[in-house]
Amino acid sequence: MNKIKCQCGHDNPFGTVLCESCGRPLTEEAKKSKLVDMRYEGSSRRSQTYKRSIIDKIWNFFSSVKIGVSIIVAVLATSAIGTIFPQKLYVPFTAEADIAAYYERLYGFAGVVYYKLGFHDMYSSWWFKILVGMLGTSIIIASVDRVIPLYKSLKKQRTKRHISFMKRQRIYGEGPSDNPDEALTKAEEKLKALKYNVKTEDGAILAEKGRFSRWGPYVNHTGLIIFLLGVLLRGLPGFYVDETMWIREGEMRAIPGAPGYYLESHQFILENYTKEEAEDVFGEALERVGMIPKNYQTDVTLYKTKDGLPGTADLEKVEDYSIIVNKPLKFSGYNVFQMDYRLDELKAMTFQLTDKASAGSLGEFTVNLVNPEKTYDLGNGARVDLLDYYPDYDGIENGEPVSKSPLPNNPAFIFKMVTAEKPEGEKSFVAIRQTLETEENNYKVNFLSAETRNISGLTIRKDKTLYILLLGGIIFMIGVAQGSYWNHRRIWIQKGTDGELLVAAHTNKNWFSLRKEIDKVKDFAQLPNYEDRKDPESNSQKEGDKA
């Protein structure tokens, strides 16, 4: 495309509104308007210049701030809908049918609609992902569309601007001066004291500060894009591990998701706040709410196989650690968190073999409920054989006892009691609070005591993208701080043709603060009065003050 040549001699790219160098308006529209549109310095942007091909249209769509805001609002609205009822993640069921029933039971018809529309799993739905994707695209395209032209025109600006540029600024003033040269020198001095970068050229001053704040949005958008990329990466294998494990006290297990590592649990501890320790300060609250937990903790030892081979044969101890909420066990990129617990799972039961008639004991034996033995020799010719074991006894089906699960929640046993008196043995079915005999026995097995232990629920996480996310976050913060806490201010002062002075100023935000600074310069250097053309209230007040 052709270049646009300005009267000042500068070649501007096609589509430029204000000459990059002297600021003269170049389009008919800009020439007619009273105030110049200073956004992106009137530079040529692709989205404003090319509008024909499909690619142009897509480009223009995504670079529009209106569209950008619409996408942001769409993400906002969908996110809000997702909070009306709990998300699938927080429903205490896993089977789809149960989940559907849960929504129906608790929320009635609205719950059914919510479930059917897929709002119960909003944040992993394809439309939510597409919206976030569009957001990312829009940020990238809108930034690229603007940043390069903006950079070019800010770099090329001339100190001396054309009068038509000055006159169209929001803040503008002109007036006679007794000694314009002295005013300029004094203004320069004051502006420097106010930490402006001052450039002079042939009776003109350009004072500028905070230009770097103009890059803030682009820096923060870069941060956002890095963050979104990090989120995208978690979909790839190897970047992200998320597993859970249940481990009993005294047990050693391979850590799921972390090949070669083993964990041994020594103890799970649950502590509540006690009245004594907290009487003065917390007494009132404990009184009202009852028990308040103070600590969940699993004491573990971490092991590693020596040569990375699977199998527990060759374990090397890595460390002892207490996993507490908020204090995960960390090793080579993995974190193991305390997430859940179950108290008092049965571990072993102790029984006594007794003679029904005399109630005398023939001895005691202990059954390990996870790994029971077949026979228990009580001496003196007495012996108990464990014929069958049902860890989670659930009644009798078709004449056979059945077990619901391999967990020892409700253990039941069939014992054979062998004694000197009954060498061929007597059979007895023993469950909690229940004993069945096929025929009347002489001996019985009595329950004496049980040993229990706690189980810890742990979560294993590895997240290689965390550092990418953190980097994105840091860059974003630098960018927003840069763009929000600093402003780009420019003040132009120059001599007119008849020895009068012209003052114009522009800032990208916070005009009041800019005006305060100009006032300081004005008072010091006797500059002409100026007007903020968008704040008639203050201008009239100033005149009122003078009167």
Added chain:
Amino acid sequence: MELASLSANLLLISFIAYLVATLFFGGAVKGAKSEATYQNNRWGTIGIAITIIGFVSQVGYFITRWIASGHAPVSNMFEFTTAFGMMLVGAFILLFFIYRTPSLGLFALPIAIIIIGYASMFPREITPLIPALKSYWLTIHVITAALGEAILAISAVAGVVYLLKNVDMTKKSKERFWLEAVVFTLILVVGFIVSSTTFKVTGYEAAFTYVDQNEKPAQMVYHYPPLFGMHQYEALTPGAMEPWAEMPAVINAKTLTTFVWSVGTGIVIYLLMRLIYRRPIAMMFQSFAKKANSQLMDEIGYRSVLIGFPVFTLGALIFAMIWAHEAWSRFWGWDPKEVWALITWLFYAAFLHLRLSRDWEGKKSAWLAVIGFIIIMFNLIAVNLIIAGLHSYA
């Protein structure tokens, strides 16, 4: 206990100081001819001095309570909301020193007073921390997020001043209606404070058993006469009022009861005010906003979003993610409270982008600021009380 009562007294002092300072800012605005002359007005100077005394006293409350309980006092509704009120005053002081406008104080302080009053309606005793809340990151996260929200809230205060000044209240219009609605909402909060205090003073209590969401038996104590009963409730307190209706398990009938009482009281107060004043209540406040400069209020509104947005991002998103990662092993869990923080953040991002185009200055921008404040309050109050998630307090 010594320290705890000292702490309570400091809070009371700050509350009174804010009330007095409001009067002085009122005097500053009344006495001045225009924005230009009142900038260095004596009343305004005294007003800000008293505000600072109140603020320092409240910081004293915060620190002594921290020492007494051994953890940052932001762990339940009372503590968090009080801290939010404190930071609102802090944010106002900051903006006062940038722009020196008493009009802002005249509206910001009453809002802070209402917020602290609201906070005091919740159980005020010091609570020990449950394990998930024991983390430095949590403390940093909550304090920074509250600070960000407080600075953002100032933009709504500036927005209200702008609207009171620029909306024509003599003619019927949508804007007049909504402005009156904003004032009405504030009166509802006052209604909550009044009704809650009344029943607290009379020591009302009614206990019930009921069946909860997971079909387990549970107990509940009402401090208001129960208008609505919990799911399959049975009264334990003899002589207590019989609820009008029983609610399904998903609805917390106690919260609903409190809500209806507050709204009822608020409506009565509002109607009384209308009867006496005989005009929209917003008009009553309009005269206080007359002397504010519109451009200045617009700039304060925008500036406080600019200052607050980065702080909010850091506190409510970045620190929150770091903490969530430490405590729950994932940095983001789509918990309602998290989602609403994200919504707030997206909303203010949209605000900043809309400000890039010129026609979103002035009234539109002021309305946006008010909506932003509503979102923040929704997250603070409704999400905690209604959509209970992992974060729900007390």
